[in-house]
Amino acid sequence: MLESITVKSAATYDAKGIQIDSLRKINFLYGANGCGKTTLSKLIYSPADTVYSNCHLGWRGNLPVNALVYNKDFRERNFGKGKMDGVFTLGQATKEDINAIEKMQSELAEIKDKGIEKKHTLEKQEEIKSKGDNDFKEAVWVDIYKENEDEFREAFRGFMKxxxxxxxxxxxxxxxxxxxxxxKELKExxxxxxxxxPTSLSLVSKIEFKRLLEIESDKILKNKIIGKADVSIAGLIQKLNLNDWVNEGRNYIAENEICPFCQQKTISENFKKQLEDYFDESFTKDTTRVKELSDEYNRLSQNLQSLLDQIESQQKSNSDSKLKIESFSALLKTLISQFxxxxxxxxxxxxxxxxxxxLVSTKVQLEDIQKLIDECNVEVKAHNDIVNDYTNQKNYLIRAIWKYLIEGHRGTIEAFMKKQEGLEKGIQVLQKQHKDLQENYIKLNKKIKEANKNVTSVQHSVDEINRTLKSYGFLNFEIVPSKKEPNQYQIQREDGSIAESTLSEGEATFISFLYYLQLTKGSTKEESITEERILVIDDPISSLDSNILFVVSSLIKEIIKSIKQNIGSIKQLILLTHNVYFHKEVSFVDGRTPKNGDTHYWIIRKNNSVSSIQAFEMKNPIQSSYELLWKELSNSSKNSGITIQNTMRRIIENYFKILGKYADDDLIKSFDNHQEQEICRSLVCWINDGSHGLPDDLYVEQQDAIIERYFEVFKQIFVKMGHEEHYKMMFRVLMDEKIDVA
Structure with a gap:
């Protein structure tokens, strides 16, 4: 079934266009000539035409149905060539054959409905899955990407959408x-x-300080180096603790006999010998060793200090340095002080x-410095390993970053994947079920087509058209088989001449519509006579007289009845007309059913050469003048007493006087007693007076009370005359109008 129509940029429809939604089984579209009705019928007939590239037909379940369109083009296609194709119908098929086909058609319709329902469920599940996917996409974008793009932008390259x-x-x-x-590791x-x-970094030179520490701990530095104790002068020197003083003075007496201490010629050879004996070889050896140790220590410490100063200078100037330079500098400063x-x-x-x-031990300082250098070199080595294997290390880091990110959101990801996997399994099941239904539909439809071929007949359609023509007074022509081509038919007059070119416009219109009606029941192809279809009828009573108007409306109402009862292969009707009377006649069902959920109404209008549409849903916008009079009573609170009096007069005149041939006295005498008759007489006088004259001031002041009283008398006239049901029916219309307004 067709559910919606969108028309844009075609004929009188502008770029904004119109949208016809909520199409039902029965659809009435009213509009004046030239407002765009035929454009709609042409669109439905040929939606693939490039003229309608901006238009769209919305089919139920996205399953298009064969659309039989009756319009001027239909008449030209089927009668412009002087002959018409035969229409196959079930014709003279046996009841058993027809029942079998109808049963298969019913099963086919059931399969189709199940397929549409299954597809709808499938689309809903896919929509839920798609929504879940979009929600997850937004969540990871905000919670993962946005939160980490500054730190890990490089890892996100290629995935920034x-x-x-x-x-x-x-x-x-x-x-x-x-x-x-x-x-922390990832950031570093x-x-x-x-x-x-990155580029390679140089390792920091290791330092050697073992010898320095050995010197600092050499025992000779703690020993007191003095002369030989068994020499005569030893006692005096040691007693006075003049060992270093005398030793220093020896340098002055080597070539001089004057004592450097008393400045007298007191230095004898014996005294010299005693000094030499006191400061013997052992003393000389020890002092020599002290000097050597001192010189070596000064040299080693100076070299080490120079090396450390150089390391400090180089690392401070290197922005990629891995050395903890502040700690290093503090340790070096302390070490220099110790040196x-x-x-x-x-x-x-x-x-x-x-x-x-x-000596102050520099062991702790030197070991700490060496530790910093070792730590630095470990990092330099790791850095250089990365440089030497940059691509692999970069790829590893990127994988490590993604691992960290997914682990931090594992719960969210697992929940999403579990839900989506469940939905996907359900979708796969629905897809298989839908596919099975499609296959069953194709098989059964093929079986129906084969059955149709065996029982179809063209002659039945011809007989039906001729019977209808005779029933409605068209006696001077009929449909006959073509003598030249099989399954081709022509219109022939009583004298045997071909009537195609001599038919009046009204005759051609009527017979083309009868031919169309046969097409709605069958097909020009044997195998497709029972296929589902929708009907689009555009102004079928054009050029017909008033009598035929009622014939056509009657035929269409039979189709409407079968559609509503879901009988036959016709599933939907879209009727377009400009004729108010035809619209009123064909849309009227009975007085008891003013609204129907299977029926919707629209009015198409054209203003400044642009078409627009107004939806009325179940409310028929085309009403008779008599209905409008009753509607007028629903606005009694907004209208003057004069308007109400005129409305009541016209209702009574139309219903009782014109249609019923009753006079005022007949209405008055219908009341049982004299008092009631006088009340009725007063109503008649009131409505006649109010319709033809102006009330005086006193009359106006009492208007509200009078109107209320005469409404009741107005009702009683229908009751007394035996037409209460008509009053109730019309009053229900009146009340419905009030509800709609409310």
Whole structure:
């Protein structure tokens, strides 16, 4: 069934166009000539025409149905060539054959309805799945992409659109097997890999300080170096603790006999010998060793300090340095201070060998510095490994980032995938069921077509057309078989001449419509006579006289009745007309059914050469003048007393006087007693007076009370005359109008 029609940029329809929604089984579209009705019928007949490229037909379940369109083009196609194709119908088929075909048609319709329902369910499930997919897409975009795009933008390259990002999340969730890293690790690696393309770094030189520590702990530095104790002057020197002083003075007496201490010629060879014996070889050896240790320590510490200064300078200037430079500089500063102290102590020991000294241990500082260098070199090595294997390391980091992201949102992803998998399974089941129904439909439809071929007949359609023509007084022509071509028919007059070119316009219109009606029951092809179809009828009474108008409306009402009762292959009717009387006649069912859910109404209008449409749904917008009088009573509260009086007068005149041939006295005498008769007489006088004159002031002041009283008398006239049912029927119309207005 056709559910909607969209018409844009065609004929009198502009780019905005019109939308006809909620089409029902029976659809009446009224409009004046030239307002765009025929455009609608042509669109339905040929929707693929490029003229209607901006138009659209909305079919139930997206399943188009064969549309039989009756309009001027139909008449030209079928009667412009002087002959017509034969119409196959079930004709003289046996009751058993017809029942069998009808049963199969019923089964086919049931399969089709199930298919449409199944497709609707399938589309709904697909819509739910699509919505879930869109919701998930938005969620991961906001919660994952937006939250991490600054840190991991490089990992997101190629997936910076919502659809591709969602697909990447699902892919990584299923396939990523990387070890989970911390966010800190990922950020650190990202700075190296995702920054500028990294270059190799040099390892920081290791330091050697073993010998320095050995010197600092050498026992000789703690020993007091003094002369030989068994020499005569030893006692005095040691008693006075003049060991270092005397040793220093020896340098002055080697070539001089004057004592450097008393400045007298007191230095004898014996005294010299005692000094030499006191400061013997052992003393000389120890002091020499102290000097050597001091010189070596100064040299090693200076070299080490220079190396560390160089490392500090280089690493401070390297923005990619892995050395903890602040800690390194603090340790180096302390170390230099320790070196200064130890050098001073060693200098003192050289001057005063008898002094016991203990150097400041630099072990902790040097080991801490070495630890920083080792840590730095570990990172440099890792950095250089990345540089040397940049592509692999970058790919690994990207996988690690995706692993971290999906693990952080595992619950959301799992819930989505579980729901979507469930929906997908359901969709696959529905798709299979829908496919099975389609296959069953094709098989049964083929079977019906084969059955149709065996029982169809063209002659039945010809007989039906001729019978109808004779029934309605068209006696001077009939349909006869063509003598030249099979299944072709012509219109022949009583004298045997072909009547095609001599038919009046009204005759041609009527016979073409009868031919169309046979097509609605059958087909020009044997196998398709029982296929479902919709009818589109555009002004079928054009050029017909008033008598034929009622014939056509009667024939169409029979079709309407069968459609409503779901009998036969016709499933929908769209009727377009400009004739008010025909519209009123063909849309009238009975007085008891003013509205019907299977029937909808529209009016098409054209203003400034542009067509528009107004929907009235179940409410018939075309009413008779008599109905409009009753409708006028529904507005009694808004109208003057004069209007109401005139309305009541016209209703009574139309119904009782003109149609019923009753006089005023007949209405008055219908009341039982004299009092009631006088009340009725007063109503008649009131409505006649109000219709033909102006009331005085007093009369106007009492109008509300009078109107209310005479409404009741108005009703009683119908009751007393035996027409209460008519009053109730029309009053129901009146009340319906009130409800609609409310």
């Amino acid at each position: 919502k659809d591709s990002f969602r697909d990447k999340i699902l892919y990584e969730f299923k396939s990523n097997k990387e070890t989970l890293s911390t966010i 690696k990202s700075q190296t890999i995702f920054g500028k393309i 200064v102290t130890n050098k001073e102590l060693l200098g003192n020991k050289g001057k005063e060998p008898s002094r016991s000294i203990e």
